Amino acid sequence: MSDIDILHQMIKDSAKLSCDKRVVLTEFEEPDSSVSISGLPKEIIVIKADAFKSPDTVFNGSFGECRRADYVIVAEKKKVILCIEMKAKKGSEKEIIQQLTGAQCFIAYCREIGKAFWEQQDFLEGYVYRFVSIGHTSIPKRPTRISRRAGVHDSPKRMLKIDWPHDLQFNHLAGVRKN
Incomplete structure (x- = not known):
């Protein structure tokens, strides 16, 4: 059984987005805040990681350990796990880091x-993580601005x-070449 098949069995439909070659991600608290991603590969699942209930009944949350990013996209053939946090305006970098880290812990x-x-001992093994923060998603569009630190966003x-x-491309977000 493929990793994507297992994830589809594991994750409730209400916590997944259907997609073909394109998906529109919406920020939960800001329905006017959205972004589209095109060029999605075939073997993929888009998970609303924020749908996972906060573990604050167990954890204190004082280090941000109860936070999660908005979405996780798992692409089996490309072996990429993409964690995405969206902000209608601009968010605190510390909180965004905590949310992206929480999404990695969720996976x-x-x-x-x-x-x-x-009983799949190699389940989700060999994947690379990519972390993306998308801001100003509800503001009338200006030219897309991309900033990255040196190296890969891993x-x-x-x-x-x-x-x-504007319309984002999966391969650009994932930092992979087309196959």
């Missing part, structure tokens, strides 16, 4: 569930920052 939890309950602290997004 780590899913990985362990797949290994234990689906950790929450080195996230790819995009402001005033």
